[in-house]
Amino acid sequence: MIYFGEYEVSNMTYLESRNPKVEELHKVYCKEVPDYIKDILDFPELIRLNGIDVNAGISLSGFHVYNYHYSELDHSLGVALILNEFVTNKPQVLAALFHDIAVPAFSYATTYIAEENFDKDDVSLSNYDVLVGSDKLFEYIFKNEVKIDDLCDYTVYPLAYNVRPTLCAHSLEYFLHTAYMSDMCTLEEIKEMYEDLVIVPNEDNMPEFAFNTPKIGEKFTLIALECGKKYRSYESKMAMKFISDTLAPMIRRGVIKRKDLYTSNDKTIMDIGLSCSDKRISDRWRYLPELNKVYTKFNKDENKYCTKIGRDLRYVDPLVSAKVGYSRMSKASEEVEHKINEFLNSDTDLYMYIDYED
Numbered sequence: 105m106i107y108f109g110e111y112e113v114s115n116m117t118y119l120e121s122r123n124p125k126v127e128e129l130h131k132v133y134c135k136e137v138p139d140y141i142k143d144i145l146d147f148p149e150l151i152r153l154n155g156i157d158v159n160a161g162i163s164l165s166g167f168h169v170y171n172y173h174y175s176e177l178d179h180s181l182g183v184a185l186i187l188n189e190f191v192t193n194k195p196q197v198l199a200a201l202f203h204d205i206a207v208p209a210f211s212y213a214t215t216y217i218a219e220e221n222f223d224k225d226d227v228s229l230s231n232y233d234v235l236v237g238s239d240k241l242f243e244y245i246f247k248n249e250v251k252i253d254d255l256c257d258y259t260v261y262p263l264a265y266n267v268r269p270t271l272c273a274h275s276l277e278y279f280l281h282t283a284y285m286s287d288m289c290t291l292e293e294i295k296e297m298y299e300d301l302v303i304v305p306n307e308d309n310m311p312e313f314a315f316n317t318p319k320i321g322e323k324f325t326l327i328a329l330e331c332g333k334k335y336r337s338y339e340s341k342m343a344m345k346f347i348s349d350t351l352a353p354m355i356r357r358g359v360i361k362r363k364d365l366y367t368s369n370d371k372t373i374m375d376i377g378l379s380c381s382d383k384r385i386s387d388r389w390r391y392l393p394e395l396n397k398v399y400t401k402f403n404k405d406e407n408k409y410c411t412k413i414g415r416d417l418r419y420v421d422p423l424v425s426a427k428v429g430y431s432r433m434s435k436a437s438e439e440v441e442h443k444i445n446e447f448l449n450s451d452t453d454l455y456m457y458i459d460y461e462d
Contacts, residue, residue: 118145118154118177126178129284132295133277134185140194140248141184141201145177147240149205153177155369158281159340160213161347164374166396167339172285176204176211182277187264190273190303190313195250199258200273203265206234208365209373216348216413221355226362231256234366262310263303269421269444270306271313279324279420282331289327297324304430306423314423314430318437321424325433325440329447332418341413342398342456349411350377350388357382384462391460400454410457419447 119137122130130137137145144150153176157163163170184201191197206229208214235241235252245252258274259265266272280298283289289297300320306312315321334340351373354360359380360373377389404410421444423430434441 118151121154122178123173125172125285126174128291129281129294130178130182130185132291132298133182134189137181137185138188138197141181141188141197144201144241144244145181147238147244149234149238149241150177150180150201152367152369153180153204153207155371156207156209156211157370158211160211160344161370162213162340162343164370164392165339165343165346166393167343167398168396169334169337169339169343170286174281174285176207179277179281180204182281183264183273186273186277190301191263193261194248195254196258196261196264198250199255199261200264202231202235202255203258203274206231206366209368209370210347210351210365213344213347214351214365216345217352217355221352222362228362229366262312266310266312268417269419271420271422273313275328275418275420276301276313278418279328279331282334283327286331286334288330293323296320304423306430312423314425315433316425318424318426318433321422321433322437322440325420325422325437326443328418328420329443332447335418336416336452338398338400338452338454338456341452342411342458343392343395345411345413345456346388346392346395346458346460350385350392353382353385354380357385359385388462395458395460397458399457401457402454404455405457408457409460409462410455412453412455414453417448419444 156176158174158176158179159170163173180201180203183203184197187197187200235245235255245255262272264272265274280294284291284294297320300315300317301313302316303311304314315324354377355362360376365373374389377385380386401410421432421434424433424436426436434444
């Protein structure tokens with residue numbers, strides 16, 4: 105084994121070590137990884153992402169919402185490969201590859217850590233901080249004559265990232281990998297949906313992915329809604345909140361610093377917690393795989409580990425081919441319109457609690 109900083113990686117390259125299903129999916133997006141992307145995938149800052157679960161550590165719990173590991177690097181490369189297949193703008197593709205380069209360990213579970221847990225001088229890192237702070241990445245960017253400002257914020261590229269419910273490369277990759285890795289779709293079904301995509305101007309005259317075949321667009325939209333139910337389930341929310349409420353005392357008591365979240369991966373942070381002398385912290389990490397039942401209440405129970413997290417509505421209403429131009433799927437299918445409204449009007453906003461006491 106070799107070490108990059110404080111995290112351990114295999115002596116195989118990232119591409120060699122990918123899960124076979126991940127490799128199959130990436131080959132659907134783009135048959136070959138371009139050399140200009142291959143050149144940097146094993147840089148330390150990107151390798152770190154391979155140790156961060158794109159689903160925020162939920163798969164470490166006993167809820168079995170996700171019975172697979174898909175890393176932030178898997179996802180970032182996936183978004184970059186999708187764009188590489190459809191555009192020739194190299195900075196846009198690289199911005200997509202780097203879009204989560206400053207993601208903290210345990211991903212968006214850390215967004216639930218209250219700010220007062222952090223020391224006021226212990227700041228987070230931005231994409232810019234990571235890119236300019238890496239000798240290898242900075243040299244690569246300089247040699248390729250790419251402006252660093254073009255790489256720090258992929259949301260400036262509407263095809264890479266756009267506001268829901270439009271279909272961009274980011275949401276497309278999220279729904280496709282969730283559907284495939286969860287065995288909701290076969291690889292052939294993923295190919296069918298992916299190969300039906302085209303780029304068209306949307307209502308705001310911005311480029312957007314669209315489906316040429318309404319039936320395929322309908323299938324994708326309904327599958328995306330099922331993925332959205334996973335993302336917003338009580339089980340997912342409770343796992344993330346349990347992790348964030350375990351990280352908070354680690355930070356508060358100086359076991360780790362905020363910056364450690366931006367320079368380490370999930371395993372490194374969890375191992376520190378497991379070996380922590382504070383038994384309440386180590387016991388919580390040991391309990392995480394046993395977390396398999398969540399209860400709900402209308403009112404908060406002060407006698408239990410009871411919490412609430414707001415809605416996270418991940419869905420898409422893509423453009424599909426119509427008699428004249430393209431229209432939203434919800435306008436073309438009554439079933440889709442009903443299912444989207446049902447999803448938007450349902451909620452998982454009750455108080456949650458588990459059978460656990462510190």
